[in-house]
Amino acid sequence: METIELRGCLEDELIEIxxxxxxxxxxxxxxFQWVQQKTVRTWEEMKNIGDRDRQILRSRxxxxxxxxxxxxxSEDGTRKYLFRxxxxxxIECVLMDYERTRSRDRHTVCVSTQVGCAVGCAFCATGLQGLQRNLSVGEIAGQVLDITHYVRQEDPDFQVTNIVFMGMGEPLLNYDQVLKAxxxxxxxxxxxxxxRRMTISTCGVVPRIIQLAKDNPQVGLAVSLHTAQDEVRNDLIPMNRRYPLDQLMAACREYTHVTRRRITFEVALTTENARREEAEALARLLNGQFGHVNLIPVNPVVGTGMERPxxxxxxxxxxxxxxxxISVSSREERGADIDAACGQLRRLWEGEL
Ligand code: SF4
Incomplete structure (x- = not known):
């Protein structure tokens, strides 16, 4: 009989089994508590489950x-993990700013949702690799569980408080698994x-943005916008050819109408697009949107030719x-000294860089 992945099961599913x-x-x-709360990684650690029951459970x-x-x-406290x-x-997974935020009790993990990515954004190391496969629910949630496990070896009270689905992959192209995770x-x-402490970041999969508003209006949404011009965005984010900016903006308006939640619009700044005309076009595009712009100066990625302004x-x-x-902030670069741009660690490890 085929087995089911334990770390991807909800408590109700375990009750059924x-x-x-x-x-x-x-x-x-x-x-459920051993795996999801105490983050144990072996059956033997589940002390209150007897041998007989453990055997039965292991067979399923x-x-x-x-x-x-x-x-x-990183020197700034960011920890980046490469998991097999x-x-x-x-896949890669990043715990942001751990040392600096230790006293503030805010620990954010950036989670991957796919191995590689099919979207192929021009500024993204993951996009250069193409899509290998979707991650399962257990593999998505497991990144948070395993980071918690490792950090607790040094800091027993450690708890992840925030999650951004902004690692490798396009979360809305692995929709069901991400929502279950x-x-x-x-x-x-x-x-x-x-x-409300979890945020999905998308490059603009329009039908899924509208569906997300209905399926889970609590979770946050960030849109990788990057430019207000379709012809530029077509080159930066090939998904734009399928869902151009007018469709994306309409979906964002519908999302905020249904959820009453503000959207974060991510704009990666390079020496190419950090120009006045670009900023003015962005201001026109976002006029009337319930959102906040997050400017992200890019980490240089070998092979993309992008440079930081x-x-x-x-x-x-x-x-x-x-x-x-328009409400705007600039995100501090994190982990620049440890190749924290998505996909870089994996490519280094596999000898591509
Ligand atoms: S930025 Fe995101 S959607 Fe674009 S290629 Fe990279 S992982 Fe995929």
């Missing part, structure tokens, strides 16, 4: 913790991370938006 196998209901709760459920291939620590999946593929990570007997250029760009009444 226990019932089918003649086990008491409380076993499901124990199992598989437990695949992610193998830590490499961990890099059960089939040998690798969110449900798991939100579960009060598990990591208990508030829905200087602080003065960034300031001038932000000022144009502010003058137009």
């Amino acid at each position: 226990c019932k089918e196998n003649g086990l008491k209901r409380f076993r499901a709760s124990q199992l 459920l598989s437990l695949y913790p992610l193998g830590k291939v490499r961990e890099q620590r 999946l059960n089939d040998g593929e690798t 969110i449900q798991l990570l939100n579960h009060e007997q598990g990591q208990n991370i508030g829905m 200087n602080p003065e250029q960034i300031k001038r760009f932000a000022q144009v938006l502010e003058d137009a009444g």
Whole structure:
């Protein structure tokens, strides 16, 4: 009989499996808490589950913790992990600003949702690799569980508080798995991370943005916008050819209408686009949107030819938006010394860079 991935199961699903196998209901709760709350990585660690029941459960459920291939620590406290999946593929996952935010109790993890990515954005190291496959629910949630496991070895009270689905892959192209992973990570007997502390970042998969507003209006949405011009965006984000800016803006308006939640519009700034005319076009495009612009000066990525603008250029760009009444901030570069641009660590490891 084929086994089911334990770390991808909701408590209700474990209750069903226990019932089918003649086990008491409380076993499901124990199992769920061991895996989702205490982040154990082996069956042997589940001390209150007896040998007989454990054998039965092992015949139905598989437990695949992610193998830590490499961990890099940045001077700013960012930790970047390269994890190996059960089939040998690798993914990246980043714990942002850990050292600096230690006292503030805000620990954000940037999670991957696919191995590689089919979208192929021009500025993105992951996009250069193409899509290998979607991640399963257990592999998505497992990144948070395993980072928690590793950090707790040094800091037993460590708890992830915020999640951004902004790592490798386009989350809305692995929609069902991402939504279920969110449900798991939100579960009060598990990591208990508030829905409003989780944010999905998309390059603009229009039908899924509208669907997300209905399926989970609590979770946050960030849109990788980058430019207000279709012809430029077509080259930067090939998905724009399918869902151009007028469709994307209409979907964003519908999203905010249904959810009453503000959207974060991400704009990666390079020496190419950090110009006054670009900022003015952006201000016109976002006129009337319930949103906030997050400017992200890019980390240079080998193979893309992109360069980071200087602080003065960034300031001038932000000022144009502010003058137009648009809320704007500039995200600090994190982990620049550890290749924290998405996909870079994996490519380094595999000898592509
Ligand atoms: S930026 Fe995101 S959507 Fe674009 S190629 Fe990279 S991982 Fe894919």
